[in-house]
Amino acid sequence: MKAIAWLILLFAPIILWSKSETHIVSGPMVTHADTRQVNIWIQMSGRANVQISYAPLNDASKERMSKIYVADSVTDYRLLMQIDSVEHGKRYAYSIVINGKKTQINHPLEFQIPALWQWRSDPPNFKVALGSCFYVNEEGYDRPGKPYGGDYPIVTNILQKKPDLMLWLGDNVYLREADWGSKYGIIKRYEHMRALPELQSLLGSVHHYAIWDDHDYGPNDSDRGYVLKHESRNVFMQFWGNPSFGSGKQEGVYTTFQWGDVQFFLLDNRFFRSPNRRITGDRTILGEEQKQWLIDNLASSNATFKVIAMGGQFLNPLERFENYANYKAEQQEIIDLLGKESITGVFFLSGDRHYSEMSELQPKASGPRYPLLDFTVSPLTSGAFSSRTEQDNNPLSLPGSAIYERNYGMLEFSGTSSDRSVTFILYDKSGKELWRLTKKSEELGVKKKK
DSSP: OHHHHHHHHHHHHHHHHHHSOOOEEEEEEEEEEOSSOEEEEEEESSOEEEEEEEEETTOGGGOEEOOOEEEOGGGTTEEEEEEOSOOTTOEEEEEEEETTEEOOOSSOOEEEOOOOOTTTSOOOOEEEEEEOOOOOOOTTTSOSSSOSOOOTTHHHHHHHTOOSEEEEESOOSOOOTTTTTSHHHHHHHHHHHHTOGGGHHHHHHSEEEEEOOHHHHSSTTOOTTOTTHHHHHHHHHHHOOOSOSSBTTBOSSOEEEEETTEEEEEOOSSTTOOOTTOOSSOOOSSOHHHHHHHHHHHHHOOOSEEEEEOSSOSSOOSOOTTOGGGGHHHHHHHHHHHHHTTOOSEEEEEOOSSSBEEEEEOOOSSSOSSOEEEEEOOOSSSOOOSSGGGSOOOTTBOTTOOBOSSEEEEEEEESOTTSOEEEEEEEETTSOEEEEEEEEGGGGTOOOOO
């Protein structure tokens, strides 16, 4: 009897674990994919064996299972799972298997594997959703008064446009005073945002990439001196599935990836940034190594379009708030290098400003021989500037492009190899189109292919 009692005590934790109702806290979220692999992020409520069941869309007979991943306390029950037995150019349906049992999720779960189009066909047409400044209210931690966040169904409207990718342009999480003093606080804020019910369907079937800005890095206007910068970077890496974070021994969260004939350069405007108000010493946002990494990769890129994304506005010449114009020497150096290195097809994406607009810088003596564009998209759910009288009167802003309400953007890449174009579109929170602008690749300096 003693032996039986001992066996019961020995195996009781296993029995209890197998019967526990471990569930999904947030996700799944589809992240980076290339022609051979896709990554899927998820957070569980407790310890569990987790797998992904997947099959080509409308062909369940070819269902496959990923390897088993163990969600445990070491990673706070968060997982970034890889699927590598896939075929390029196909779209897949998937489901989550927890402790051997498929979990019922009431919205479609899909991912796609980019096409292997080079030397075979025209580049694929695809769409990229854009947004920044995503504030989720939490009573007890928000400042007193009218709630700053709202209109969360905006993410449902984004999904209805059927984008292939979603690029989060910073301030994707708003750290509060109670959060930025500890790694625990940063994690709790990320968890609160990521678990928003309205967000889950968008996470589950669109590929997500992200940069950060001050509010998801640290305190307002925070810079390289933020005492928890390394902890903040670690949390960012735990919650996003970008292909890389920094380069070599260099930290930060910058990276690059390519989809079709478009290469995206996701910059870090916080980790290396000198203080806005510092008078002596270097004046930098990117830091020397990241700046050279950017120019190296732009120069070596064969992509038709080269899209540079960072939290704050790049082109706006007014030295206000956190525009790059406050670091004018570095801003001009980058513009000049685009010209000296004959880099074509470049445009910028930015967030931060709580209103949206398109800035256009015409060619000058230095810099590229084509107009530079900066598509600012802000905000998603945080407060917006209430009227155009509050904006900066940016002299580069295209007439009619400034919007002062919650909104999101879209990039649509289309056309044949010899006739590629990008269309910039801005939508209001309900999905109504506010304006659009189309640019041919030749208008951005790209030589037309024969």
